[in-house]
Amino acid sequence: MFTFQYYIRFFCFIIPGFFVLQNVLAQPVPGIEENISFLVTFGINAPADWGDDDHCSVFFFSLPAKHIKPFYIRIFDPNVSGKHDEQKGTFDTRTRFAVYGGTGAFSNESSQGTNPEKGFDTGVLLMEKTFDNSDKYDDKWYTLGPFNPKEGERLTRAESDLNYFKIIVQGISGDDGNLYKMYYSDYPDKNQTVEGGASFTFEYTFRMKPGMAHLYPFIDNTVLRIRQQNFDFDDDGYVRLVSVSRKSEMAQISRDGEWGRSDHLIYEAERNFCMDIQVVSLVQRRNNNVVFSIHNQYGEALPFLNIPIGIERIENYIRIRKNR
Numbered sequence: 186m187f188t189f190q191y192y193i194r195f196f197c198f199i200i201p202g203f204f205v206l207q208n209v210l211a212q213p214v215p216g217i218e219e220n221i222s223f224l225v226t227f228g229i230n231a232p233a234d235w236g237d238d239d240h241c242s243v244f245f246f247s248l249p250a251k252h253i254k255p256f257y258i259r260i261f262d263p264n265v266s267g268k269h270d271e272q273k274g275t276f277d278t279r280t281r282f283a284v285y286g287g288t289g290a291f292s293n294e295s296s297q298g299t300n301p302e303k304g305f306d307t308g309v310l311l312m313e314k315t316f317d318n319s320d321k322y323d324d325k326w327y328t329l330g331p332f333n334p335k336e337g338e339r340l341t342r343a344e345s346d347l348n349y350f351k352i353i354v355q356g357i358s359g360d361d362g363n364l365y366k367m368y369y370s371d372y373p374d375k376n377q378t379v380e381g382g383a384s385f386t387f388e389y390t391f392r393m394k395p396g397m398a399h400l401y402p403f404i405d406n407t408v409l410r411i412r413q414q415n416f417d418f419d420d421d422g423y424v425r426l427v428s429v430s431r432k433s434e435m436a437q438i439s440r441d442g443e444w445g446r447s448d449h450l451i452y453e454a455e456r457n458f459c460m461d462i463q464v465v466s467l468v469q470r471r472n473n474n475v476v477f478s479i480h481n482q483y484g485e486a487l488p489f490l491n492i493p494i495g496i497e498r499i500e501n502y503i504r505i506r507k508n509r
Contacts, residue, residue, distance in 0.1 A: 316363075402479040
């Protein structure tokens, strides 16, 4: 797996000659630029072909070690019933949200994979909350916290000094789909960005909607080729790769309950930037959930950033913003 030193560097490093704003990285998950309506986690008893291959999602949040103000993790519609969630029979699903800090929360290799393997929940459990089919939080925000930044896993290198937190979302019973969003905030009762904060994940499970979604994997300077893979796309449109030197390259999509994979060489100019994975949905399906991940030539998962580094989406294309 990639070592944590690299991730520390890419969150804090401003690429010479290019415009990168550290203090606008992340906060809402999914990010606004991604154009994704909801994250999805199904109950443990749901078959995979409903669009969730492992009933688990893992997210990371980092912030500068010098940040001392407590922060909060706000969850929109965390319950499993009502307006947004996907019902299968009677709503009987419980979803657990758990926040980890301390040693191993991020640096443990199992945390940086795409499956809930042994050790993926390494770290100190700081807080957890399980939601059921109660309508108390339907279409509403629930706040976890406060969290002391010093409770995170502190990882220090010459280029950076950051604290990392891990959020694990698991469907622990039932078979319904929990659709939700998150926001890392300075306040418990409103969404206010945490200065210098950054969020990322190594696998995305989300609800498709008509139009174009954007996923932003970071391509580091050791990547020679990537394998994109998606699960349960249902032939609902197409996927293409766009970058600073790649106008448009089509990627393999998957059918119902299957994986689709394709390999793509990486050009020199694409390294140390994010790529734009454009996920285009053409079919007006009510419930279509999909899983995405990107791996390098060694099979190591690459991180999806909520806001890209070094590139900006302008309508349907990518351009570089140079310093002025």
